[in-house]
Amino acid sequence: MTDLIQIGLGPWGLDWAANILPQLPDADVVGWVDASPEARAAFTGGEVYAGVEEALAATGAVAAIAPVAIGAHAAVARQVLEAGAHLLLEKPFTLDTATARELAGLAERKGLVFAIDQNYRLFPGVPVVRDLLERRAVGTIRRVSLEWHRHHSGVRDSNALVELAIHHFDLMRHLFGREGVAITCVPVTPVRTAQDRTPGASLIVELDGGLTIDYVLSSQGVGPQTPWPGVWRISGDEGLLQWGAAPDDHRSVSITDADGNVSAVEVPELPLFERAGVLRAFLDAVEGSGEPTSPAADNARSVAMLEAALDSARTGERAKVRRW
Numbered sequence: 473m474t475d476l477i478q479i480g481l482g483p484w485g486l487d488w489a490a491n492i493l494p495q496l497p498d499a500d501v502v503g504w505v506d507a508s509p510e511a512r513a514a515f516t517g518g519e520v521y522a523g524v525e526e527a528l529a530a531t532g533a534v535a536a537i538a539p540v541a542i543g544a545h546a547a548v549a550r551q552v553l554e555a556g557a558h559l560l561l562e563k564p565f566t567l568d569t570a571t572a573r574e575l576a577g578l579a580e581r582k583g584l585v586f587a588i589d590q591n592y593r594l595f596p597g598v599p600v601v602r603d604l605l606e607r608r609a610v611g612t613i614r615r616v617s618l619e620w621h622r623h624h625s626g627v628r629d630s631n632a633l634v635e636l637a638i639h640h641f642d643l644m645r646h647l648f649g650r651e652g653v654a655i656t657c658v659p660v661t662p663v664r665t666a667q668d669r670t671p672g673a674s675l676i677v678e679l680d681g682g683l684t685i686d687y688v689l690s691s692q693g694v695g696p697q698t699p700w701p702g703v704w705r706i707s708g709d710e711g712l713l714q715w716g717a718a719p720d721d722h723r724s725v726s727i728t729d730a731d732g733n734v735s736a737v738e739v740p741e742l743p744l745f746e747r748a749g750v751l752r753a754f755l756d757a758v759e760g761s762g763e764p765t766s767p768a769a770d771n772a773r774s775v776a777m778l779e780a781a782l783d784s785a786r787t788g789e790r791a792k793v794r795r796w
């Protein structure tokens with residue numbers, strides 16, 4: 473049994489409390505935190521505290537999960553880690569690489585597990601596509617396109633790069649095992665700061681080894697929706713690998729060979745689906761076995777891609793992804 477506190481009782485935090493935590497009986501939430509008096513008053517699931525330190529001291533919890541407002545990510549992470557607790561923080565970790573690296577370093581110095589919830593890594597198609605790529609099932613990859621198109625007010629009314637593209641940048645790194653090199657980003661509406669809203673963007677993402685991904689992100693419009701991880705078209709010199717199909721089918725994986733023959737690839741269920749699997753890996757890491765799904769130190773490289781996309785959106789120029 474691992475004693476946890478949950479920080480953040482907004483729409484996504486309430487969803488974690490109702491639908492994800494109950495799937496893992498060894499995750500024992502012993503206290504909740506929210507800075508908003510209204511959110512604290514509305515929550516009836518247990519003791520709610522106004523501050524992180526107070527909650528950790530009162531409950532003796534060894535770890536925290538934080539589906540907290542994006543603007544509070546860095547401050548909350550610092551509070552949890554300084555207090556000596558392990559942390560699973562929602563995406564996007566931060567909006568800048570310097571802060572991400574500093575916080576990952578703090579966790580490392582204190583010997584704490586610090587993970588980011590990149591739950592798209594635990595869609596069942598992901599290990600299948602990764603395995604096909606590792607086995608060079610369509611030969612050398614020449615070109616990739618990714619389309620994400622949903623009518624989603626939560627994304628439309630915020631900054632789609634910050635809310636959504638971070639998932640796809642992280643998936644690009646995870647699927648291809650390559651790091652970002654440069655990003656050119658044309659947002660649908662002007663983005664001068666990460667707080668500016670935009671419902672989508674067109675991006676050219678350059679990865680190591682000369683691989684380019686044409687990426688379209690859109691939360692506007694009508695018509696069939698892509699699944700949350702998107703529709704991927706991965707062209708190699710020996711065939712085409714496709715993952716995801718509209719409407720909303722994240723389990724469709726197929727290979728088209730050089731003669732045009734299409735074969736469907738089986739996609740087995742994962743033992744635990746997306747967030748529940750991320751939480752399982754985090755709890756296991758806290759108990760000393762295995763690695764989290766996306767350790768913060770590695771996730772800083774996904775943040776570097778988001779930072780480059782925001783830079784490019786602001787300047788209109790191709791932006792290099794920070795490397796170290």
Ligand SMILES: NC(=O)c1ccc[n+]([C@@H]2O[C@H](COP(=O)([O-])OP(=O)(O)OC[C@H]3O[C@@H](n4cnc5c(N)ncnc54)[C@H](O)[C@@H]3O)[C@@H](O)[C@H]2O)c1
Pocket residue numbers: 479480481482483484485505506507508511538539540541542544547548562563564589591635
């Ligand atoms: N992984 C996913 O697929 C996914 C999907 C949706 C949202 N999210 C993430 O979940 C998080 C929460 O989303 P949301 O829509 O509920 O956010 P939100 O903006 O509604 O904020 C959540 C709560 O955080 C509280 N809060 C703000 N500052 C705080 C602080 N310093 N200490 C304690 N509480 C504080 C707010 O009062 C609010 O109740 C965000 O990071 C978002 O990116 C992830």
